[in-house]
Amino acid sequence: VRQLSQVYNLNRQKLFAPRPKLKVLDSIDFSVRPGEAVGLVGESGSGKTTLTRMLTGVERPGEGQVLYDGVDVWTGGEAHKKLFRRSVQVVLQNPRSSLDPRMRVGTSLLEPLRSLRIEGDHAARVLEVLDQVGLDKNALERFPHEFSGGQLQRIAIARALMPGPKVLIADEPVS
Ligand SMILES: Nc1ncnc2c1ncn2[C@@H]1O[C@H](COP(=O)(O)OP(=O)(O)OP(=O)(O)O)[C@@H](O)[C@H]1O
Numbered sequence: 410v411r412q413l414s415q416v417y418n419l420n421r422q423k424l425f426a427p428r429p430k431l432k433v434l435d436s437i438d439f440s441v442r443p444g445e446a447v448g449l450v451g452e453s454g455s456g457k458t459t460l461t462r463m464l465t466g467v468e469r470p471g472e473g474q475v476l477y478d479g480v481d482v483w484t485g486g487e488a489h490k491k492l493f494r495r496s497v498q499v500v501l502q503n504p505r506s507s508l509d510p511r512m513r514v515g516t517s518l519l520e521p522l523r524s525l526r527i528e529g530d531h532a533a534r535v536l537e538v539l540d541q542v543g544l545d546k547n548a549l550e551r552f553p554h555e556f557s558g559g560q561l562q563r564i565a566i567a568r569a570l571m572p573g574p575k576v577l578i579a580d581e582p583v584s
């Protein structure tokens with residue numbers, strides 16, 4: 410991450426007043442190497458989730474760059490974007506928002522492989538990942554509302570692990 414900044418335009422307080430600006434991220438620099446774990450600590454509203462959206466390519470930074478393997482995520486071209494989308498996965502702060510309530514867990518787990526067009530033995534991969542997070546395979550037929558918060562979080566982690574990411578971003582996964 411190089412010199413990353415983000416400013417949000419807030420709503421006007423008065424009809425003709427200029428829109429107030431909120432500088433959420435201010436010239437952030439850091440790098441993560443293979444095998445490294447990096448913790449980011451900050452008070453509520455300090456911009457941790459905002460940074461996560463940029464690290465996963467969901468939101469484009471106003472200034473600065475997010476690089477994967479030394480290449481800018483936004484200007485690196487289609488092949489690199491595809492590699493990046495597969496390699497960087499996220500576990501969201503609220504697991505319920507990352508799982509479709511109408512979809513069986515098994516279908517939700519397969520979804521990343523479908524959308525990323527990853528080939529291979531998907532059924533075997535699902536069982537492998539489920540085992541990694543310590544859930545039984547009968548979870549596959551059930552719906553999100555049938556799980557506890559902690560179990561659901563493990564499903565969200567399993568979903569993030571499905572494509573075999575190189576980088577796993579966890580936005581307060583135990584909150
Ligand atoms: N799209 C947006 N437009 C305007 N302001 C935003 C937008 N997204 C986030 N903010 C503001 O940016 C600030 C940072 O929010 P963010 O969610 O990144 O904080 P956080 O560090 O993850 O907090 P928490 O620990 O509570 O999860 C907050 O003040 C929030 O209100």
Ligand SMILES: [Mg+2]
Binds near residue numbers: 457458459502580
């Ligand atoms: Mg947050």
